[in-house]
Amino acid sequence: MAKSPRKSIGGFPTTRLRRLRYHPAVRGLVRETRLSPAQLVLPLFVRSGRNLRQPIASMPGHFQISPDQLAGEIQEAAELGLGGVILFGIPDEKDSLGSDSTSDQGIVQQAIQVAKQAAPQVLVITDVCFCEYTDHGHCGVINSRTGRVDVDNDATLELIGTQALSHVRAGADMVAPSGMMDGMVGAIRDRLDEAGFVHVPIMSYAAKYASAFYGPFREAAESAPQFGDRRGYQMDPAADPGQALREVELDLAEGADIVMVKPALAYLDIIRGVRDHFPGVPIAAYNVSGEFSMVKAAAERGWIDERTIALESLAAMQRAGAGILLTYWAKQAARWLA
Ligand code: PBG
Numbered sequence: 445m446a447k448s449p450r451k452s453i454g455g456f457p458t459t460r461l462r463r464l465r466y467h468p469a470v471r472g473l474v475r476e477t478r479l480s481p482a483q484l485v486l487p488l489f490v491r492s493g494r495n496l497r498q499p500i501a502s503m504p505g506h507f508q509i510s511p512d513q514l515a516g517e518i519q520e521a522a523e524l525g526l527g528g529v530i531l532f533g534i535p536d537e538k539d540s541l542g543s544d545s546t547s548d549q550g551i552v553q554q555a556i557q558v559a560k561q562a563a564p565q566v567l568v569i570t571d572v573c574f575c576e577y578t579d580h581g582h583c584g585v586i587n588s589r590t591g592r593v594d595v596d597n598d599a600t601l602e603l604i605g606t607q608a609l610s611h612v613r614a615g616a617d618m619v620a621p622s623g624m625m626d627g628m629v630g631a632i633r634d635r636l637d638e639a640g641f642v643h644v645p646i647m648s649y650a651a652k653y654a655s656a657f658y659g660p661f662r663e664a665a666e667s668a669p670q671f672g673d674r675r676g677y678q679m680d681p682a683a684d685p686g687q688a689l690r691e692v693e694l695d696l697a698e699g700a701d702i703v704m705v706k707p708a709l710a711y712l713d714i715i716r717g718v719r720d721h722f723p724g725v726p727i728a729a730y731n732v733s734g735e736f737s738m739v740k741a742a743a744e745r746g747w748i749d750e751r752t753i754a755l756e757s758l759a760a761m762q763r764a765g766a767g768i769l770l771t772y773w774a775k776q777a778a779r780w781l782a
Pocket of ligand 1: 571573574575583622623657658659660661662731732733734
């Protein structure tokens with residue numbers, strides 16, 4: 445007896461996509477997004493002291509640590525094969541110019557030296573910004589010349605260059621300006637090149653939004669603005685997404701080597717837009733503090749499964765186009781993936 449004719453050529457029942465899902469190995473063969481520890485970057489918060497491991501309440505498993513404790517973290521990062529660490533400093537003294545951040549003896553400069561000694565193969569990236577170092581908590585120098593209190597873009601550029609150069613002189617392998625000042629990438633590139641550091645890459649926080657997802661970080665880094673907010677320099681979440689592309693375009697023209705989108709989870713469309721418009725440009729996504737804390741909080745209540753959600757979220761960021769993931773899950777994720 446002849447087989448019954450197919451209802452349609454190319455469609456169901458000839459085509460059954462579930463055939464690609466039955467066998468775990470087949471799922472593996474057709475899988476495109478694969479996470480690996482080498483793409484993960486771990487943020488670390490360093491402050492002065494000895495034997496300090498001060499828990500950050502809103503970010504379970506994360507601490508403000510003293511430089512001596514940093515050595516252990518860096519060795520762990522090496523053992524886990526992480527792509528790198530990004531350092532944030534919390535100074536003893538804050539002032540209007542964020543002087544600790546530009547001092548060769550500053551907390552982050554000390555931390556860089558410790559990190560490079562502990563395991564030189566671990567990539568040390570530094571966040572280049574002022575909000576942790578200024579008494580007003582803004583990402584630059586304040587002036588009121590414009591008739592309103594504002595961060596002075598061009599006055600800040602001079603200091604940003606000095607800060608970045610100081611990080612690199614201390615041994616930083618890569619610098620990551622996060623202040624959203626116009627011209628910040630170019631200002632840093634000039635200063636690094638003049639000093640002979642032409643080979644040191646810049647990972648720019650190119651499309652960084654004024655986001656409430658940074659809440660826990662501001663506790664961790666003690667960097668909340670003392671007045672006003674950051675909407676005068678960070679991007680409006682509701683802005684035309686094309687504005688993010690303009691930010692990326694300008695940063696690339698100024699010499700950015702890697703561009704970042706931040707936050708990540710609520711901005712996957714932005715990551716995808718950058719990927720489509722700038723093929724070949726490495727994209728980093730910052731899976732920020734609030735994205736981490738909300739999962740932690742729900743997991744602690746037993747409402748969701750932390751591991752599955754974390755890996756699913758990181759995979760989504762990669763699928764959207766980010767090859768580099770800055771995440772507070774870096775160490776855990778590396779273990780989960782092993
Ligand atoms: C510094 C900076 C911030 C974050 C990274 N670099 C805070 C901010 O802009 O207020 C946020 C990171 C996070 O939330 O995990 N400018």
